[in-house]
Amino acid sequence: MSLRFFLLIITPPVLGVAIGYLSGGRLAGFRTLRIRALWLVWLAALVQCAQYSLAPVRHLGVSVLALVFALVLAWLAVNLRSWPRALRWAGALIIAGAALNGTAILLNGRMPYDPAAVTAVGLRPGVETPKNEPAAGHTRLALLGDTIPVPGLRKVVSPGDVLIATGACALVVLTMRRRPVVTSRPVLQEV
Amino acid sequence: MIHTQSPRRLLVAAFTLASLALLLYTVGAPHEHGG
Numbered sequence: 051m052s053l054r055f056f057l058l059i060i061t062p063p064v065l066g067v068a069i070g071y072l073s074g075g076r077l078a079g080f081r082t083l084r085i086r087a088l089w090l091v092w093l094a095a096l097v098q099c100a101q102y103s104l105a106p107v108r109h110l111g112v113s114v115l116a117l118v119f120a121l122v123l124a125w126l127a128v129n130l131r132s133w134p135r136a137l138r139w140a141g142a143l144i145i146a147g148a149a150l151n152g153t154a155i156l157l158n159g160r161m162p163y164d165p166a167a168v169t170a171v172g173l174r175p176g177v178e179t180p181k182n183e184p185a186a187g188h189t190r191l192a193l194l195g196d197t198i199p200v201p202g203l204r205k206v207v208s209p210g211d212v213l214i215a216t217g218a219c220a221l222v223v224l225t226m227r228r229r230p231v232v233t234s235r236p237v238l239q240e241v
Numbered sequence: 242m243i244h245t246q247s248p249r250r251l252l253v254a255a256f257t258l259a260s261l262a263l264l265l266y267t268v269g270a271p272h273e274h275g276g
Contacts, residue, residue, distance in 0.1 A: 059265040063258040077254040094267040148268035161270035182272045196272040206272045218261045
């Protein structure tokens with residue numbers, strides 16, 4: 051994982067913290083929300099990391115990606131029912147994004163990327179990774195692939211990635227805006 | 242005054258934020274290679 055990729059993935063929650071503070075929220079809001087089984091997300095990340103770094107796992111292809119998606123969706127399933135409505139919408143955005151990405155990967159075996167968009171951010175087109183491949187004539191639903199250049203970070207993201215990032219950011223903002231429960235007197239818990 | 246930002250609570254928030262960052266790494270699929 052490069053520094054730029056790291057910056058890309060931390061941007062949604064960090065932006066969420068910034069917006070949360072600007073809108074009067076506090077990190078203490080995380081006290082009010084029970085987020086269970088986060089280990090499922092870390093396990094998914096571990097499996098994803100193994101696919102990138104371990105040759106035997108790399109060649110397992112779409113089945114590994116299916117496991118990664120299943121773990122994250124299981125985490126959302128565990129939590130969504132107990133979250134308040136606004137946070138469920140944020141979770142729904144993440145699910146929708148994952149579904150779009152999953153559809154593109156399922157149809158093509160890997161996530162297709164637009165070679166022109168890759169060139170636009172200064173990357174070399176034609177490179178295949180365990181998760182990405184260049185779109186070609188036979189690519190299905192190429193529009194769901196990585197088609198959106200992010201020039202500052204030299205990355206190309208998909209519409210699904212945008213939904214996931216928006217959902218993660220919204221989850222942080224909405225959680226921060228929740229008020230901690232004070233035991234001495236009743237306090238509204240909803241946003 | 243209610244103290245809401247104890248180190249432990251900040252750690253919990255930081256861990257949760259780090260977990261949310263992993264969503265783009267797992268179910269996200271940004272392309273970055275070939276530079």
